[in-house]
Amino acid sequence: MIKIQNARKWYAEEVKIGPLNIEIPKAGITSLIGPNGAGKSTTLLMIGRLLHMDEGQITVANMDVSTTKSNDLAKVLTILRQENHFVTRLTVRQLVGFGRFPYSKGRLTREDEKIISKYIDFFELTELEHRFLDELSGGQRQRAYVAMVLCQETEYVLLDEPLNNLDIARAVQMMEHLRRAAEEFGRTIVVVLHDINFAAKYSDRICAMKHGQIAAFGSVREIMKPELLSDIFETKIEIIEGPYGPIAIY
Amino acid sequence: MNVTPEVESISQPQFSEQNPEQQSNKKQKIWTIPFIIAVIIVIGLGIVSLFTGVYDIWNQEDGLDMFFITRIPRTVALMLTGAAMAMTGLITHLVTQNKMVEPTTIGTTEWAGLGLVFVYLLVPSPSLVTRMTGAILFSFVGTMIFFFFLRNVKLRSSLIVPIIGIMLGSVISAFSTFMTLYFRMSQSVENWFIGSFAPIQVGRYEYLWVIVIMTIIIFLYANRLTLAGLGEDVATTLGVNYNRLILLANALIAVAVGIVAAVVGNVPFLGLIVPNIVSMIRGDDLRTNLPWTCVMGMGTITFCDILARVVNMPFEMPVSTILGTLGAIVFILILLRQRKSRRLR
Amino acid sequence: MSTLESQPTAHGGIDASLRNSRSTSAFRSGRDARRYWMILSICLGVGILATVGLIFYNNPVPVDSPSFMPVVKRRLVAVVAMFIAALCHSFATVTFQSVTGNRIITPSLLGYESLYSFIQTSIMFVFGANALVNFSGIGAFFIQVGLMITLSLILFGWLLSGKYGNLHLMLLIGIIIGTGLNSVSGFMRRMLAPSEFDLLQSRLIGSVTNADSEYFPFVIPLVLLTILCLYLMSNRLNVLSLGRDVATTFGVRYQANIIFILILVAVLMATTTSLLGPLTFFGFLVAMLSYQAAPTFDHRYIFPMAFAIGYGVLTTAYFLLYHVFGSQTVVGVIIELFGGLAFLIVILRKRSL
Numbered sequence: 001m002i003k004i005q006n007a008r009k010w011y012a013e014e015v016k017i018g019p020l021n022i023e024i025p026k027a028g029i030t031s032l033i034g035p036n037g038a039g040k041s042t043t044l045l046m047i048g049r050l051l052h053m054d055e056g057q058i059t060v061a062n063m064d065v066s067t068t069k070s071n072d073l074a075k076v077l078t079i080l081r082q083e084n085h086f087v088t089r090l091t092v093r094q095l096v097g098f099g100r101f102p103y104s105k106g107r108l109t110r111e112d113e114k115i116i117s118k119y120i121d122f123f124e125l126t127e128l129e130h131r132f133l134d135e136l137s138g139g140q141r142q143r144a145y146v147a148m149v150l151c152q153e154t155e156y157v158l159l160d161e162p163l164n165n166l167d168i169a170r171a172v173q174m175m176e177h178l179r180r181a182a183e184e185f186g187r188t189i190v191v192v193l194h195d196i197n198f199a200a201k202y203s204d205r206i207c208a209m210k211h212g213q214i215a216a217f218g219s220v221r222e223i224m225k226p227e228l229l230s231d232i233f234e235t236k237i238e239i240i241e242g243p244y245g246p247i248a249i250y
Numbered sequence: 251m252n253v254t255p256e257v258e259s260i261s262q263p264q265f266s267e268q269n270p271e272q273q274s275n276k277k278q279k280i281w282t283i284p285f286i287i288a289v290i291i292v293i294g295l296g297i298v299s300l301f302t303g304v305y306d307i308w309n310q311e312d313g314l315d316m317f318f319i320t321r322i323p324r325t326v327a328l329m330l331t332g333a334a335m336a337m338t339g340l341i342t343h344l345v346t347q348n349k350m351v352e353p354t355t356i357g358t359t360e361w362a363g364l365g366l367v368f369v370y371l372l373v374p375s376p377s378l379v380t381r382m383t384g385a386i387l388f389s390f391v392g393t394m395i396f397f398f399f400l401r402n403v404k405l406r407s408s409l410i411v412p413i414i415g416i417m418l419g420s421v422i423s424a425f426s427t428f429m430t431l432y433f434r435m436s437q438s439v440e441n442w443f444i445g446s447f448a449p450i451q452v453g454r455y456e457y458l459w460v461i462v463i464m465t466i467i468i469f470l471y472a473n474r475l476t477l478a479g480l481g482e483d484v485a486t487t488l489g490v491n492y493n494r495l496i497l498l499a500n501a502l503i504a505v506a507v508g509i510v511a512a513v514v515g516n517v518p519f520l521g522l523i524v525p526n527i528v529s530m531i532r533g534d535d536l537r538t539n540l541p542w543t544c545v546m547g548m549g550t551i552t553f554c555d556i557l558a559r560v561v562n563m564p565f566e567m568p569v570s571t572i573l574g575t576l577g578a579i580v581f582i583l584i585l586l587r588q589r590k591s592r593r594l595r
Numbered sequence: 596m597s598t599l600e601s602q603p604t605a606h607g608g609i610d611a612s613l614r615n616s617r618s619t620s621a622f623r624s625g626r627d628a629r630r631y632w633m634i635l636s637i638c639l640g641v642g643i644l645a646t647v648g649l650i651f652y653n654n655p656v657p658v659d660s661p662s663f664m665p666v667v668k669r670r671l672v673a674v675v676a677m678f679i680a681a682l683c684h685s686f687a688t689v690t691f692q693s694v695t696g697n698r699i700i701t702p703s704l705l706g707y708e709s710l711y712s713f714i715q716t717s718i719m720f721v722f723g724a725n726a727l728v729n730f731s732g733i734g735a736f737f738i739q740v741g742l743m744i745t746l747s748l749i750l751f752g753w754l755l756s757g758k759y760g761n762l763h764l765m766l767l768i769g770i771i772i773g774t775g776l777n778s779v780s781g782f783m784r785r786m787l788a789p790s791e792f793d794l795l796q797s798r799l800i801g802s803v804t805n806a807d808s809e810y811f812p813f814v815i816p817l818v819l820l821t822i823l824c825l826y827l828m829s830n831r832l833n834v835l836s837l838g839r840d841v842a843t844t845f846g847v848r849y850q851a852n853i854i855f856i857l858i859l860v861a862v863l864m865a866t867t868t869s870l871l872g873p874l875t876f877f878g879f880l881v882a883m884l885s886y887q888a889a890p891t892f893d894h895r896y897i898f899p900m901a902f903a904i905g906y907g908v909l910t911t912a913y914f915l916l917y918h919v920f921g922s923q924t925v926v927g928v929i930i931e932l933f934g935g936l937a938f939l940i941v942i943l944r945k946r947s948l
Contacts, residue, residue: 048844049843050840050843050844069846070843070846070847070848071846071847072846073846074844074845074846075846078844079840079844080844081840084838084841085696085838086836086837086838087692087693087696087697087698087836088693088836088891088892089890089891089892090892091623093617093619094619094621094623094892097619098833098834098837098841098845099845101830101834101845101846101847102845102846105830105831106829106830106831106833106834107830108618108619113617113618113619116617116619117617129617130623130624132623149844152844152845350767354774395939395943398943399942399943402943409763409764409766409767410697410699410763412767412770413699413700413704413763413766413767413770414699414700414942416704416770416774417699417700417701417704417938418938418939418942420875420876420935421876421935421936421938421939422935424875424876424928424931424932424935425932425935427928428928428929428931428932431796431928432928444781444782444785518774518778567782568782568785570778570781570782571778571779571781571782573778574774574775574777574778574779574781575775575778575779577775578771578772578774578775578778579775581771582768582771582772585764585767585768585771586768
């Protein structure tokens with residue numbers, strides 16, 4: 001479980017995040033949605049210990065992210081940011097292989113190789129595994145990055161807007177993969193998403209943020225309500241029932 | 251490492267859009283009380299400069315002659331150079347959208363130096379005009395290369411720009427050193443780089459008046475240059491001929507740096523400190539910042555030159571040493587101050 | 596390969612024997628690996644040839660004369676100096692570029708060379724030519740190295756650690772301090788007599804003739820130890836070059852590691868600058884060439900290649916310039932020139948920084 005207690009962060013006199021209080025249970029996909037500047041990415045980065053909080057505490061699987069050794073956290077929690085630029089030339093396989101670093105420190109065993117192959121195949125990158133990252137399309141590269149963090153085999157996986165720059169087909173593919181990862185590999189995945197319909201279709205729970213606070217947290221049905229969403233996004237949103245679940249119209 | 255957002259944001263100017271009525275109001279607003287006070291102070295500094303020096307102009311027979319031959323030209327040269335370098339810095343900021351650049355940090359001064367080396371090599375006893383031409387030409391090429399680089403490369407952090415610029419400068423300066431060593435030109439050529447106003451006298455400095463023309467051009471084109479800084483696509487959409495503007499900016503910078511280089515020498519950091527301090531205090535309003543930048547540039551360099559004359563009397567220190575040391579310190583302070591601002595509650 | 600495109604089961608179940616044949620190596624194909632070893636051998640070979648040439652070629656004294664060995668010994672000193680320079684610059688620059696995530700900058704930017712020039716110039720200026728010539732010996736050497744490392748520690752400790760640590764800012768400030776020092780040095784140089792100036796000038800450009808073998812017993816173990824440290828950290832360097840966030844996600848303590856690594860870089864740069872003088876763009880040239888020659892991310896392979904190229908370039912340059920072109924003093928400057936040219940080419944071709 002991810003537990004956030006009274007987490008706060010100040011950027012300036014007026015701009016602050018928090019206080020945040022939430023418990024995200026294990027297993028399944030939780031989506032973080034909200035308008036721009038709501039603090040979704042900041043929250044994710046604080047959970048992933050990439051950003052320091054000014055106040056409060058966050059624990060993941062009972063480990064405090066501020067005080068636990070980074071290496072121990074790395075076996076339990078992983079996070080992928082939006083922007084990733086790498087100076088060196090890496091092949092897909094080499095990149096995914098880095099996911100094993102917390103365990104093998106760079107010396108890959110045969111067991112590691114099997115695991116790497118598993119995730120490369122899972123994301124359908126097998127044919128591309130020896131291509132350099134800059135020889136791939138944006139969608140393929142994104143899959144490689146996600147494969148890398150999944151290869152870390154941590155129970156908790158945090159993804160910051162993984163669908164950016166992906167067209168509809170690739171975005172659907174990515175969410176399908178994440179859904180399968182959550183179910184087949186039993187991971188707890190927290191994603192920041194811009195598209196509420198993707199969130200509705202693929203998550204188990206949705207957390208809605210606004211103005212640096214958590215506005216609502218609950219199951220998909222509980223959040224996909226027209227008054228709630230209209231209030232959060234400050235625009236008229238209607239909900240209709242689609243073939244796979246509620247759909248937002250805006 | 252991730253750049254702290256604050257340093258990132260202060261190194262890029264923000265521009266407020268003004269509607270036409272506000273613009274004409276602002277025009278009147280240039281002559282505000284603080285500005286008038288600043289102008290008075292600068293005039294005061296100028297007067298001090300006129301009367302600072304080893305030569306006793308009151309008691310010597312040709313004291314009055316000396317006054318006209320060296321003192322007045324020197325003070326005038328100071329004012330013009332200060333204005334020129336400060337404004338060159340401002341133009342570079344506008345066009346590159348980066349506040350940490352100025353001719354010293356993008357290699358232009360080193361190119362000017364290389365130009366001088368070539369001139370000394372090719373022409374025995376070159377005249378001032380020849381030296382100037384060489385310096386201007388090379389500065390133009392050098393600045394062009396830098397702008398070209400900036401256009402083609404996507405930068406993730408704006409602090410990288412001055413770093414690259416300075417490296418570029420070192421390469422050129424290494425090349426100059428090679429030339430001087432190889433052709434055994436040694437000390438005399440290295441000395442150009444030490445900017446000093448000591449040798450200024452009537453007949454040597456008149457070309458600096460070109461800077462007045464430059465100033466007028468900058469005032470006229472200020473807004474368009476700002477637009478060019480927003481990038482080729484945006485500028486073209488707004489109806490501005492991007493390439494021609496960049497060439498103009500380039501030419502202005504090259505002319506200013508070239509003339510100053512030939513007549514005075516290297517005047518470091520002025521184009522960086524003055525515009526930055528002005529915008530730290532007054533924000534980024536271009537129209538009213540220009541006169542301030544001009545005036546503050548004049549004031550700063552006059553002050554530094556007076557210091558240079560006084561610190562080790564009767565010997566003179568070159569003003570570029572004072573500017574180089576003081577400028578370095580102020581630059582660092584500017585960088586550090588922004589690093590922490592608005593991070594604490 | 597298409598047989599592996601089957602529907603993965605819970606175990607990603609594909610035929611186990613097929614999976615076992617897939618492995619992650621530093622090179623993406625056998626051909627790349629072979630190319631690497633070939634280039635490495637060639638560079639080492641060239642280096643060895645040039646070394647032999649430097650020591651034995653054109654010895655003005657016949658073999659059986661008693662002064663044969665002293666001549667050889669003197670040349671050997673120069674060769675050892677080249678060896679040290681190549682080691683220091685290659686390792687320091689590659690490490691620095693990986694750690695900063697930027698292949699355009701060099702560790703020289705941290706102001707070592709300005710500090711070195713400043714120290715040399717001040718001694719000449721304040722104490723005179725005799726003092727400068729006498730400013731040698733272990734004490735003086737370690738004073739210089741010590742001063743440079745102290746400057747680096749201040750820079751790193753102050754600007755890299757804590758909540759506001761920012762690498763680019765630190766670099767920029769290092770550069771500005773260097774520029775400030777250069778101003779003062781330049782002024783002092785202007786005040787020197789021409790003879791003093793020439794004497795100083797020769798010290799301000801990196802040259803193996805500056806190297807004093809007296810320092811070798813101290814310098815060589817220090818450098819080797821540092822190099823070993825860096826090489827053993829290759830795996831961590833590989834991860835660190837992926838950036839702060841990714842490295843932290845994999846459990847690597849970014850800040851602590853970076854500071855430690857930068858201190859090692861400082862030791863290397865301070866040592867080589869104090870020993871030989873400044874060589875600003877040599878490291879850049881070597882690093883650039885080694886990324887081309889070693890198409891891999893793995894520092895375990897990049898480091899040796901960088902050293903081989905560095906040593907090969909340095910020894911060949913000296914050999915050619917000493918024996919073929921008869922010029923002795925300008926090697927450092929010529930290397931800087933080529934390094935500078937390489938820099939210009941790289942920045943004009945870069946797409947993203």
